[in-house]
Amino acid sequence: MTKTRLNFVTVGDSHGEGDGAPVVFLHGFGGDVTGWLNLQVGLSASYRSLAFDLPGHGGSLEYPKTCNAAVAAMAVLEDLDTLGIEKAHLVGHSMGGATASIMALRRPEKVASLCLFGPGGFGSEVNQPLLREYASATDEESLYRVFQQFFGPEYRLPRAMARHAAQQRLNPLVRESLMKTAEAIFHGDQQKILPLTELGASPFPIRVIWGLQDQIVPVRQVMGLPAMMAVHVFPKAGHMVHLEASRDALSLIRQTIRSAR
Numbered sequence: 001m002t003k004t005r006l007n008f009v010t011v012g013d014s015h016g017e018g019d020g021a022p023v024v025f026l027h028g029f030g031g032d033v034t035g036w037l038n039l040q041v042g043l044s045a046s047y048r049s050l051a052f053d054l055p056g057h058g059g060s061l062e063y064p065k066t067c068n069a070a071v072a073a074m075a076v077l078e079d080l081d082t083l084g085i086e087k088a089h090l091v092g093h094s095m096g097g098a099t100a101s102i103m104a105l106r107r108p109e110k111v112a113s114l115c116l117f118g119p120g121g122f123g124s125e126v127n128q129p130l131l132r133e134y135a136s137a138t139d140e141e142s143l144y145r146v147f148q149q150f151f152g153p154e155y156r157l158p159r160a161m162a163r164h165a166a167q168q169r170l171n172p173l174v175r176e177s178l179m180k181t182a183e184a185i186f187h188g189d190q191q192k193i194l195p196l197t198e199l200g201a202s203p204f205p206i207r208v209i210w211g212l213q214d215q216i217v218p219v220r221q222v223m224g225l226p227a228m229m230a231v232h233v234f235p236k237a238g239h240m241v242h243l244e245a246s247r248d249a250l251s252l253i254r255q256t257i258r259s260a261r
Helices: 033-043 069-082 095-106 128-136 140-150 159-168 172-185 196-200 246-259
Strands: 008-011 023-026 049-052 088-093 111-117 206-211 229-234
Touching: 008 033, 023 033, 023 069, 023 095, 033 049, 033 088, 033 246, 069 095, 088 095, 088 246, 095 111, 095 196, 111 246, 128 140, 128 172, 140 159, 206 246, 229 246
Parallel strands: 023 049, 023 088, 088 111, 111 206, 206 229
Antiparallel strands: 008 049
């Protein structure tokens, strides 16, 4: 059996309406594969998908390098090579969006399309204090208060999300990994900016999706993006737009995949 360095979950049919390229899901800072399950199931009749735990997260907790978007990009690319996947449709959220973008910049031949939800690296501004609070929180109540700021004000946040995160953080390695990752992805109170002009000139379709109420990376970062990037803004959603508007998210992922043909 082929051995990868990252944990991943595969869902779906590789012989559906797709072009043979699977869909690869990449979560954000502090997330894991479970955040994509609804979308993976939604695509499963037509597409095979793989959701990866990025280095230092979920089942990839013991990855030997501290995670940032560049480390994650190389790790996922190496595993796609190991799995014999020549090309994939990439779907990324937040840090996972930056990861997908770096993958596309470094290995464009590996990418069929990009669908990015509130991606990191599209501007220097990032709510570094809130993300550090998220990284250091350990109890359910603290995590619930932090999570509320990740979503738009009208979203009914399930308690189970905070409970799941609190249970994970009973493992001191999880807390240590999150703190190290936070130090690796921040530069003072800012984040690095990706070469967006170069990314926008890519030969595959790119779709950028943002919540107007995003308190992590401000929606104004979509202003002035290269013209070939399709942009969608959801007025009531926050940073977790792929969960807050999941049906629309699924539809946009499908549109992005189909436009790559």
